[in-house]
Amino acid sequence: MEHQRHEERGQRGVTRRSFSRGVAWSVPAISVATAAPAFAASFTHTYTTRGSYAVTIPAGYRSVQFEVVGGGGGGSAAYSGGDGGRVTGTFTLPTNASGVTLTVIVGGGGGEGTGTAASAGAGGTGYGRGGAGGRGSVLAAGGGGGGTALLLGAAPIVVAGGGGGKGGLGADGTPSSQDAGTGGSSVAPAGNGGAAGASYPFGAVGAGGGGGAVGSPGGPTTPGTGGAGGGLLVEGAPGASGGVNGQGLNGGGNGGSGVPRGRVGAGGGGGGYAGGGAGGTRTNSVLLGGQLVANVDAGGAGGAGSSYTRGATAAPVSNVAGPVAEGNGGRGAGTAGRGGDGRVVLQF
Numbered sequence: 001m002e003h004q005r006h007e008e009r010g011q012r013g014v015t016r017r018s019f020s021r022g023v024a025w026s027v028p029a030i031s032v033a034t035a036a037p038a039f040a041a042s043f044t045h046t047y048t049t050r051g052s053y054a055v056t057i058p059a060g061y062r063s064v065q066f067e068v069v070g071g072g073g074g075g076s077a078a079y080s081g082g083d084g085g086r087v088t089g090t091f092t093l094p095t096n097a098s099g100v101t102l103t104v105i106v107g108g109g110g111g112e113g114t115g116t117a118a119s120a121g122a123g124g125t126g127y128g129r130g131g132a133g134g135r136g137s138v139l140a141a142g143g144g145g146g147g148t149a150l151l152l153g154a155a156p157i158v159v160a161g162g163g164g165g166k167g168g169l170g171a172d173g174t175p176s177s178q179d180a181g182t183g184g185s186s187v188a189p190a191g192n193g194g195a196a197g198a199s200y201p202f203g204a205v206g207a208g209g210g211g212g213a214v215g216s217p218g219g220p221t222t223p224g225t226g227g228a229g230g231g232l233l234v235e236g237a238p239g240a241s242g243g244v245n246g247q248g249l250n251g252g253g254n255g256g257s258g259v260p261r262g263r264v265g266a267g268g269g270g271g272g273y274a275g276g277g278a279g280g281t282r283t284n285s286v287l288l289g290g291q292l293v294a295n296v297d298a299g300g301a302g303g304a305g306s307s308y309t310r311g312a313t314a315a316p317v318s319n320v321a322g323p324v325a326e327g328n329g330g331r332g333a334g335t336a337g338r339g340g341d342g343r344v345v346l347q348f
Contacts, residue, residue, distance in 0.1 A: 042347065042348070043058075043347070044345065044346070045345070045347075046344070046346075047104050047106050047345075048106070048343050049106060049341065050071070050106050050108030050109075050125055050341045050342070051105075051125075052103060052104070052105050052106075053104040053105075054102070054103060054104075055102050056100065056101045057096060057100045057101075057102065057348060058096075058099055059096055059097055059098050059099045060096060061093075061096055061348045062094070062096050063092050064091055064092075064093075064348040065089070065090050065347040065348070066088065066089060066091065066157075066158060066344070066347075067086065067088045067344070067345040068148050068149070068150060068160040068343075068344050069086045069148055069342045069343040069344070070084030070086075070107050070159075070160035070163070070270065070271075070272060070305065070342050071106075071109045071124040071126055071130065071145030071146045071163070071340070072084045072109045072145045072162070072163045072328035073110045073142050073145045073162065073163035073164045073165040073166065073183035073184075073267070073268075073270055073329050074109065074110035074111045074120075074121065074144075074165045074166065074267075074268075074330045074337060074339050075113055075142050075165070075166045075182070075183065075329055075339065076113045076142070076166060076180075076332070076337045077331070077333040077337065078180070079113070079166040079167070079179075079180045079181065079194075080329045080330065081109075081110055081113065081163055081166050081182070081267075081329035081330035081337070082145070082164040082184045082186065082191065082193065082270060082303075082304050083185040083186065083325035083326050083327055083328055084109075084148070084163050084186055084325075084326045084329070084339070084340070084342055085160040085161045085187060085190075085272070085304070085307045085322060085323030085326065086160060086324050086325070086326040087159075087160050087309055087321070088319075088320070088321045088322060089158065089320035091157050091158070091311055091312075091315045091318075092315065092316060092318070093314070093315055094314060102150055102151065102152055102157075103149075103150070103151040104344050104346075105126055105127045105150075105250050106126065106341060106342045106344055107124055107125070107126025107127065107128075107130075107145055107146030107147050107148040108124030108130075108145070108342070109124050109146075109328065109338050109340045109341050109342075110122065110123060110133070110144045110145045110162070110163070110183075110268060110270075110330065110338070111123070111124075111132075111133065111142065111143040111165075111339075112334065113139070113140065113142030113143075113167075113267065113337060114139070114333060114334055114337050115139065115334070116135060116139065116140055117335070120135070120140035121133030121135055121142060122143045123143040123146070123255065123268050124143060124146035124162060124339065124341075125146045126146020126148055126149075126162060126249070126252065126271050127147040127148060127149035127156070127159055127251060127272070128146065128147040128159075128162070128243065128245075128248040128249060128253040128255070128274075128275055128305055129144075129146055129248060129249040129252075129254045129255065129271045130145045130146045130162050130254075130255045130268055130269070130271045131144045131165070131254065131257035131258060131268030131270075131271075131275070132258065132268050133165045133166075133257075133265050133267050133268045133302070134258035134259045134261070134264070134267075136168060136260045136261065136263045136265045136297065137260075137262065137263050138263040139170065139263060140168075141166060141167050141265040141267040141268070141299050142164075142165025142166040142267050142268065142301070142302070142330060142337070142339070143339075144163065144164050144271060144275075144302050144304075145162030145164075145270050145271070145305075145328075145339045145342070146162050146270075146342070147160065147252045147253075147271040147272035147342075148160045148162075148342035148343070148344060149250075149251075149252065149308075151251070151312075152315050153312075155312040156245075156252075156273065156308055156312065157311050157312045157315050157317065158307075158308060158309055158311065158320075159272055159307055160323060160342065161213065161271070161272030161276075161307045161323065162255065162270030162271045162304065162305045162339075162342070163183050163328075163329045164183035164184040164185075164191075164193045164209075164212070164267055164269050164276050164301055164302030164304045165183050165193075165270075165302045165339075166193075166267050166301050166302075166330075167180050167181030167182075167193065167194065167195075167196040167207075167209060167264075167266055167267045167279045167298070167299045167301035167302075168180055168181075168264030168266065168297075168298075168299040169181075169198060169299070170262060170264045170296070170297040170298075171198040171294065171296045171297075172294040172295045173293065173294040175200055176199050176200060176201060177198070178197070179194065179195070179197060180301075181196040181209050182194045182301055183267055183270075183301045183302055183303075184209070184302065184303040184304040185304055185325040186212070186272060186276075186304035186305055186307060186323055187324060187325055188322070189212060189215065189217075189306070190212030190213045190224065190303065190306045191212045191303065191304050192210065192211050192212055192303050193209030193210045193211075193212075193269075193279050193302045193303045193304075194300070194301045195208045195227070195279075195301075196209070196279065196298040196299055197296075197298050198294075198296050198298070200293070200294055205282065205284040205298060206282065207228065207229060207266070207280045207281050207299060207300045208228035208279065208300045209239075209267070209279045209280075209302070210224055210225070210226055210239045210242075210256060210269050210277030210278045210279045210300060210302045211224035211225040211276065211277045211303045212224045212276050213253065213273070213275060213276050213303070213304070213306035214306070217307045217309050218308075218309050220245075221253075221273050222274060223243055223244050223253055223274045223276075224242040224255075224256070224275065224304075225239075226239030226256055226277040226280060227239040227278065227280035227301075227303075228280045229281050229282055237259055237281050238280045239266055239277050239278035239279045239280045239281075239300065239302070240256030240257055240277065241256050241277050242255050242256050242269045242275025242276045242277050242303070245273050245274055245308075248271060252273060252305075253273060253275040253305065253306075255269030255270045255275040255277075255302060255303075255305055256276065256278035256302070257269075258278040258302060259281055260281075261282065261297050262283050263297045264297050264298070264299050266278050266279035266280060266299030266300055266301075266302070267279045267300065267301040268302045269302040269304070269305065270304040270305035271305045272304070272305025272306045272307060273305070273307060274305065276303030276304045276305045276306075277302070277303045278303075279299050279300025280300050281299045282298045283296065283297050307322070309322075326340075328340030328341075
């Protein structure tokens, strides 16, 4: 009898331990199965280097949050390039049973508007290339920043425009005031570039900046017009207009390229859904009492490219904020004046 009770206690002890082990293994298995379906994890993809990328949204994911930033325009320590636009929001895929591949195009910053190095005044690549700054004999104006975009097939879901490049100014003597013109920023609507010019007690000489690409950020836009040129003794030239969507690099609208005028050049327009216009140019010799007093070369700054937030037919957007100025236009001496590249962040 005593042996039988011992056996029973042993059996009960084994049964408890077995049950305890079963609970320890079964509870996590149930928790994982119910709380973490295969497509519930969160992913963040960030792209900060100019170029084109393919990104696949895995099967089961339909709602994607985005931040899209266009490239900044080239500037200098004294006159900044225009800021690229920043747009945030969400796009939704109607179905996604087997994965959907998007194209991400990150716009490059425009080349600096200082000196005449090879990097100076180069237009940034992107969805719509930024226009090159005009290369004068002493100074290249800033290049426009490239547009940044998310594409579903060939259709844009969202585009952030690039900033315009700074202008240029070469003035003899001691002007009472002078301005080389800051590049236009890609906001809503895209901004104009600043006019360049110099003032003397006996008169002023200037040239207009380029126009930004105008229109609703949620719909079609009109390319920016070139800045005014003209002149009294030496005829200047108006800036080149920007390009329309679909006709530029990677399908966007290219910014207008600046042209040189003597010592300096005009700023390039930013790329985007539609491109910004380049600045106009003007050269004038100021005479006083029959004598040459001052010679002024002026090139206006470039306008910004536009953004687009309507979404593709198969990927409508919602909760859109922007475009607002990102603050990545070029500011600094030498190559530090180059505009910052754009950026794309996707979360799903």
